[in-house]
Amino acid sequence: MVGPFPPSYPPEPLPNLNNPFIKILNGMKNQQLSRTREKAIRRFQRKQQSPKFEEEKSAGSARSQI
Incomplete structure (x- = not known):
């Protein structure tokens, strides 16, 4: 048997999103x-500039075609 609910039940209302602190x-x-x-x-841009990335990209496109 489940014991009585804790005193914080029902759950507290959600914080007011218009509260400046929360904003x-x-x-x-x-x-x-x-x-x-x-x-x-x-x-990603740095990776794109490296020559290794070009190989990976072509390998990736070949892989996706299979």
């Missing part, structure tokens, strides 16, 4: 995401 936190999170995305794009 700031979300903004920081989005900034972090865009920064990691920029890093990934830069890494």
Whole structure:
């Protein structure tokens, strides 16, 4: 038998998204995401310039045709 629900039941309402503090936190999170995305794009571009990448790309396209 399941015991009584904890006193925090029903669950607390979701935080108000119009709360300025939460907006700031979300903004920081989005900034972090865009920064990691920029890093990934830069890494990919560097990889594209290397001659090894061209081989990988042609091998990959050949593999996808099989």
